[in-house]
Amino acid sequence: MPVTNKKNIKKSNTIKLKFDTGWSYAPAPESKSSASFNKQYDLFINGEWVNPLSHKYFDTINPANEEKLAEVAEANAADVDRAVKAARNAYEKVWKKMPAKERAKYIFRIARMIQERAREFAIIESMDGGKPIRESRDFDIPTAANHFFYYAGWADKLEYAFPNRNSNSLGVAGQIIPWNFPMLMAAWKIAPALATGNTVVLKPAETTPLTAMKLAEVIRESGLPEGVVNIVSGGGATGAAIVNHPDINKIAFTGSTEVGKLIQRAVAGTNKKVTLELGGKAANIIFEDAPIDQAVEGVINGVYFNQGHVCCAGSRLYVQESVAKELIRKLRDRIETLIVGDPLDKNTDIGAINSRQQLDTIHKYLKIGKDEGYQMYESSCSLPAKGYWCRPTIFTDVAQSARIAQEEIFGPVLAILTFRTDDEVIQKANNTPYGLSAGVWTDKGSKIFNMTKRMRAGVIWANTFNKFDPTSPFGGYKESGYGREGGLHGLLPYVNLSN
Amino acid sequence: MEKEIKKSSLSVSENGIEKKTTQKRLEVLKTYKIYIGGQFPRTESGRYYVASSAAGKQLANVCLSSRKDFRDAVVAARNAFGGWSNRAAFNRGQILYRMAEMLEGRKAQFIEELIQQDTSRSKAEKEVNLAIDRLIYYSGWCDKFQQVFSAVNPVATSHFNFSVPEPTGVVSIIAPQQDGLIGLVSVIAPVIAGGNTCIVLASESKPLCSVTFAEVINSSDMPAGVVNILTGKPSELASWFVNHMDVNATIYCEKDSSVQKMMQDKAALNVKRIFFYDKINWNSDEGQSPYFIMDTQEIKTTWHPIEHIAGSGGGY
Numbered sequence: 080m081p082v083t084n085k086k087n088i089k090k091s092n093t094i095k096l097k098f099d100t101g102w103s104y105a106p107a108p109e110s111k112s113s114a115s116f117n118k119q120y121d122l123f124i125n126g127e128w129v130n131p132l133s134h135k136y137f138d139t140i141n142p143a144n145e146e147k148l149a150e151v152a153e154a155n156a157a158d159v160d161r162a163v164k165a166a167r168n169a170y171e172k173v174w175k176k177m178p179a180k181e182r183a184k185y186i187f188r189i190a191r192m193i194q195e196r197a198r199e200f201a202i203i204e205s206m207d208g209g210k211p212i213r214e215s216r217d218f219d220i221p222t223a224a225n226h227f228f229y230y231a232g233w234a235d236k237l238e239y240a241f242p243n244r245n246s247n248s249l250g251v252a253g254q255i256i257p258w259n260f261p262m263l264m265a266a267w268k269i270a271p272a273l274a275t276g277n278t279v280v281l282k283p284a285e286t287t288p289l290t291a292m293k294l295a296e297v298i299r300e301s302g303l304p305e306g307v308v309n310i311v312s313g314g315g316a317t318g319a320a321i322v323n324h325p326d327i328n329k330i331a332f333t334g335s336t337e338v339g340k341l342i343q344r345a346v347a348g349t350n351k352k353v354t355l356e357l358g359g360k361a362a363n364i365i366f367e368d369a370p371i372d373q374a375v376e377g378v379i380n381g382v383y384f385n386q387g388h389v390c391c392a393g394s395r396l397y398v399q400e401s402v403a404k405e406l407i408r409k410l411r412d413r414i415e416t417l418i419v420g421d422p423l424d425k426n427t428d429i430g431a432i433n434s435r436q437q438l439d440t441i442h443k444y445l446k447i448g449k450d451e452g453y454q455m456y457e458s459s460c461s462l463p464a465k466g467y468w469c470r471p472t473i474f475t476d477v478a479q480s481a482r483i484a485q486e487e488i489f490g491p492v493l494a495i496l497t498f499r500t501d502d503e504v505i506q507k508a509n510n511t512p513y514g515l516s517a518g519v520w521t522d523k524g525s526k527i528f529n530m531t532k533r534m535r536a537g538v539i540w541a542n543t544f545n546k547f548d549p550t551s552p553f554g555g556y557k558e559s560g561y562g563r564e565g566g567l568h569g570l571l572p573y574v575n576l577s578n
Numbered sequence: 579m580e581k582e583i584k585k586s587s588l589s590v591s592e593n594g595i596e597k598k599t600t601q602k603r604l605e606v607l608k609t610y611k612i613y614i615g616g617q618f619p620r621t622e623s624g625r626y627y628v629a630s631s632a633a634g635k636q637l638a639n640v641c642l643s644s645r646k647d648f649r650d651a652v653v654a655a656r657n658a659f660g661g662w663s664n665r666a667a668f669n670r671g672q673i674l675y676r677m678a679e680m681l682e683g684r685k686a687q688f689i690e691e692l693i694q695q696d697t698s699r700s701k702a703e704k705e706v707n708l709a710i711d712r713l714i715y716y717s718g719w720c721d722k723f724q725q726v727f728s729a730v731n732p733v734a735t736s737h738f739n740f741s742v743p744e745p746t747g748v749v750s751i752i753a754p755q756q757d758g759l760i761g762l763v764s765v766i767a768p769v770i771a772g773g774n775t776c777i778v779l780a781s782e783s784k785p786l787c788s789v790t791f792a793e794v795i796n797s798s799d800m801p802a803g804v805v806n807i808l809t810g811k812p813s814e815l816a817s818w819f820v821n822h823m824d825v826n827a828t829i830y831c832e833k834d835s836s837v838q839k840m841m842q843d844k845a846a847l848n849v850k851r852i853f854f855y856d857k858i859n860w861n862s863d864e865g866q867s868p869y870f871i872m873d874t875q876e877i878k879t880t881w882h883p884i885e886h887i888a889g890s891g892g893g894y
Contacts (some may be wrong), residue, residue, distance in 0.1 A: 227736070242726055244869070305721045340846040347842030348835070355849065512848065531880045548733035552741050556876050557826065558849045567729050568741060568877045576869065 083392075107425040109212045113201035116289055120151045122158055123166035123295035126305030137314075139288055142209040143422050143431040143466040149432040151288045154311035155438070159280065159320040162309040163565050164276040167326055168253040169306030174278050175248060177304075179235035186231035186273050192297045193224040193266075200290055204262055205422040207289040209431030209467070210385050212423050215262075221549060223266035225564075229549035230270035233570060237275065240567055246574035248276030249352060250328035253321040256291075257334045257431030258284035258433050259489075265291050267553075267564045268331050269308060275573040277329065279308045282321055286434045288312040290464065296557040298372055319345070327351060329573065333390075336487075336513070354562025354572040356390070356554055358487040359515030362508035363544060364498075364530065367401045369520035373542065375409045378493070381518060381544035383417065383471050383515060386429055387491040388437070390559075391516035393544050395484055396495045397504050403497045407475055414458045414471040421463070432467040441469050441490035448474045448483040448494075479489050479566065487513070509535045513557030518544045537563070584718045600601070610638045610785065612647060612809055613792035615654030616802025622646050627811075629785050632696045638876040640785045643810035644817045648750075652824050654749045655775040658803030663745045663773035671720035674771060676798040678713035681706070684784060684794060687710050688759060691786040695758055708861065709763040710757030715866050716767035723772070723868045731879070738882045739884035743875035745773035745827035746851060751821040757860045762791060765829055768870035770804055774827075776804045779819065785809045819843045820852070827851035827874050831858075 119136065121128040133155035140148045153160070174182070193200065200223075201216040210219070237246045252272045256264035259284055272279050283291035295310045311317060318338075322330055322345045327510055329352045332342050336357040346353055363381050365374045381393030398406050422430035432438040453474040463467040469491055477484050477494040484494045497502040508517060517536040521527060531539045537555045540546060547553065552568040554560060562572040610629075611618040623644035629637045641647075662670070673680035681688070685706050724743055731739040749769050754761030758781045769776050780788030792807045808815070816837055820828045821844040830841055833856045845852045853873050858865055 313813055314786070336849070340849065343846035343849065344843050348839030348844075357849065499695060527882070531878075536878070537876060538879050538881070541739065541880055541883075543883050546733075546737060546881050548731065548735065548739065550731040550881050551739050551881070552729075552877050553641075554877070556746075560849060561851055561876075563877050566731050566879075568743060578863065 104426045108421060109202055109423045109425060111202060114150055114199045116203055118149055120149060120292045122152045122154055123310040125163045126299060139207060141206050142433055148207060148287060151312045154317045156320040158311055159317060159324060162280045162311050163251055163324050163326050165306035165309050166280050169279040170250055173304045174307050175276060175478050183231045183234035186227055187299060188301045190224050190227035190231060190296060192301055197221060197539040198294060200262060203293060204290050208258060208261055208287045209422050209433050211427040212425055212428045214385060218259055219263045220287055223263045226266040226549040227270045230274040234274040239314055240570050241576055244576040246576055249573060249575060250277060251326060252277045252279050252329040252331060253327040254279060254281045254331045255318045255321060256283055258287040259385060261287040262290040264333055266296055271569050272573050275570055277573055278323060281310050282317055283312055285314040339560060356562035356564060357560040359390045359396055359513045359559050360511050361391055361393045361516040362395045362397055363518040364397045364504055364508060365406060366521035367399040368522045370522060371402060371406060374520040375413055377520060378410060378543045379413055383429055383491050384545050386432055388489055390431055391538060393518050394488060394493060396496050397507060398492055398495060400453060400497045400499055407495060410473060411456050417458060417471050419460050419468060419470060429471060432469050435467055438467040438469060441488060444488045444492060446481055451481055453477050453481060505533050513556040515559035525528045609638050609822060610789040612641045612643055613807040614651045618735035619686060631694060637694050640809045641807040647808055648818050651777040651808060652748060652822055654806055654817045656824055657776055658801055659747060659775045661801055662804045664774055667721035670771060671717045673799050674713055674717035674720060677719060677794055678710050678793040680798050681710050687790060688787055688865060691790060692759060695784045695786060705760050709760050710762055712866055713767055716771040720771045723871050725736060726868060727872055736884045736886055738884055741877050741879040744878050746874045746876055747774060747819045748824060749774045749776045749827045749829060749874050750825045751776055751778045751829040752816060752831060753778050753780055754860060755781045755783060759787040761860045762788050768807055769874050771831060772875050774874050775804045779812060779815055780807055780809050782811055803830055817844060821847055823848050825850060829853045829855060831855045
């Protein structure tokens, strides 16, 4: 056999990708012309737009340029009370009595109307929240429509969902949703509530109310009976008024663990049924036998999807030591290629940070990471002059005890840790008060099932990450909350079972 | 406490010849201890209370368990959780069945204890029989509820996606006060059938069966720490049962609304799951159901890609 000249052997995975070719993407902005919204929105109560009793309005801005988009009514406790009364009235007089198959058809109709107006919804979602149009167009809005479609079909089939039990609606559901997936979260909340025969008072997030207002328009056009869905915009005080209202039977909340705990305390001593979908600090584990290039893409999608404003983001990366060096280099190369900028540009990978407040939080954690002595790399990309932006960032050689490895940052920041053995990484991955999601990358099937079984989290992605579907239950273990949204299991939080 | 034996008993004289004697044999009394990590210690606090019948007859000195006993029990339960939850469901079923066998064999003792605690003989017999049958019922569920409550989810993307129940973890339980045996068995069985481990505070007024039931568990191949049983006062221990940071869920079986409110409030410390079984008649069929098992289960959803190589769309 000829002696191989070692100098000529170059494993392909050691070649550094060259990105400095001089090529760049031309701007490809989505036109705003097919989206329209009002300068001012009132509260959507009992099928009508009504002036807030608070007489107050607040601005919602475009985080990509800090320009005011519209002003939205701020509901106070009296406004919330009006909405609850409308929901109660609709529940007792109309919705509870309606044949299930007719209920279903209203929900189907809403799903269809969202599909018809998907482009408009996507543009407004990206303008109000800062997320790339590619994501709002291809993920948020279609998935929201699909969610209505999925649960619509359940309305007249509930007797098949709970073996040997009858399901009964609860009454009025108070629902509070976050700013990271505004339209999708509204769908996750409203669709199963309506399908199971409940009526709704929904509060969209303070910084992203516009698609909820557009959804109210769709609901009105759909002919859904008045008061079945009421949408009241506002901040924390509005949310508290919903949580504390005595005539609400069910609270569904998606947001931070901190606020989730406050809600759990606030409903103590009441009969309100509660579901909480709270924070996370997902471990994403890469073994040495994983397809590394696929894993790199999975890590990028896991933590930079939606600027990292994702409760299930894979923000804690565990890499087996033998491949850590290679993987970290590839990740550094890869974040250089991410396009940060105008959310409405179809080439944009990372849009604007949702708010000034959230940007400050992210900056605080970047400082903590550096102060604690961890190595920080960020993309060298330039950032727009106006708006809220954060470069994709990774920290390496992070300790298990580091605050950036323990606490939810909710931004495009990845903490990388290393491990040697399966048992070690399981212990490290599970060593967190959270338990929302996790990921594992390996080519070995039996290892996948070992890991997915032992990780204490509600959603586990094997050789993929951040995948969602209306049929797939979502929700956490431990301090990531309780109850499930999506799928068959997403019905239970909205019913009482009886013999 | 002492029970005198009325009948004269036999004794052996020094020369080995049996003779009738009028001397009464002193009965050996049972020390009612608590059950932590497969051991029967006394409470570390050294405190006790007297369990008595309605007529005021002293039945036993019972351990007045402390917060420290509870903390020790949580450690034992946490240590036992990994092994128990990873046992084959079939094997868990076998162990619950073994518990039923052991209980059947010691029926007389349980009936006797229930009678001492003011239950009529016919009711006591019924309660013990029901407790045995309830263990059999949950033994059978151990490897079935997962099938009934799982789902393969038809996602629109090219993934295999399924959802299965998994045990919540360590569960603290304040057992029903009224039904000393059937209440205790009815709250323990669904929790452990689902793979959780637990710490149970027995009925304060009717504690005898709980300690004897611990002996049944201890002789049923049940791994140490899966079930830990304390005796004591709910009024003293309830708040510790619900605010421990390494407890994942709490079950409370009484109607006291101020305790319920306190528990809901403290549960928020670590987003504990809380269940009030305060309207259940444990002596009826409503006292058993796989939905009790599901209360202390989490749903885990797993995504796995399906390869799309050579996707010609052709069949066979």
